[in-house]
Amino acid sequence: MKFLLSLGIIWTLLNTAEALDCLMCRDFPQCEDTFSGNCSSDELCATAAIRLQQMGSSLLINTKSCVPPSLCDVGNGTFSGSLGFMRVVGSVRCCDTDNCNSQTLPIPADQESNGFECYSCDSSTCRHKIQCVGVEDRCFNGNVTHWNTWAPTVHVFGCASSNLCVAFSHLSSASLPGFDLNGPNCCEGKLCN
Template identity: 30%
Template sequence: MSLIFIFVLSACALKCYECIPDLSGSCTETTKDCPSNTQCGSIRLTSYAGGTKADVKVKGCAAAEECVQASVNYGVIQNLITSKCCTSDLCNSQDAPEGSISSPNGKKCFYCDGTDCSKTLNCNGNEDHCISTTVTAGGQKATVKGCASKVICSSTQTAQIPGIGEAEISCCQGDLCNSGSSTTVSLLLFVTPLISLVLFS
């Protein structure tokens, strides 16, 4: 009887490719036995800031809620998350497709340009919420505002960013609903780690 139980358990778990990039952006692909309630996934985070683009690719075991297409736009930086998930052994050999910036959808939110958080931003694609993210680091609070997809808002309200501190995320629906005071510290450097943490933790 126990032999049958072991066979059934092993039949339910997937073996997936795993590739978690280091600080240089490179990784060594390995294989991993995943929990029975997950899929194999390839997830890509593409960040656009000014004229530069950064691309981070991750592979591994993915929960259903991590298999998303989403974006968060802080005006000065926009992060696009794309994923490709599957349910057979080692099916995540290919990278997730690269995201592209969508057309404006008619929604507007406030964003921060330096210390001025009263600038208006046109939201794109599936960005249907306004977002405010506040990080406390070294006793100082820093805030960024912008547009976000629903999945970004529903993933977490509070997150820990290693080496930075606690981040508070608040979202709302309705044009320009994320109003508030200006900030004195730029949060640009915190944005990509925050989104990575929300989606890949």
């Protein structure tokens, strides 16, 4: 009996997940000042470099943080998405040792049109065709609602990379500061959204 109890205790100790310490940003958007913070026991460390382009201007974002493993299912590499009037492209790297996210990734270069098309929304309809670029090989649709009750729900349609769709599938519904996001749902095939 003592032998079984000892095995049980050893098994429990060996299988207890220990939380990682990951680097996190004190400043936004460049993440030049970091600190080591404790993550939940079910999170990994990540570093990302993101370019947000909207109407001719760009915002470059570097970030380091703890993330759920489901968001690391996208793999280490480039992700991209476009709404027509706005595009986000980035690179991400996840890792699973203390403070392993110290590197700063390069911002991905501008991507070329790849011949794939999806629908996007303008002020009156969601049947505006847009050209997808680079790794964007899926179409998506979803809804964004502003927390102010007077603001209407906005439909969002566009292009996305397959790995961004994997991340979307783990969100299904999410809150961003000031907004609720329902979907997005991805599909394969030109203009399938």
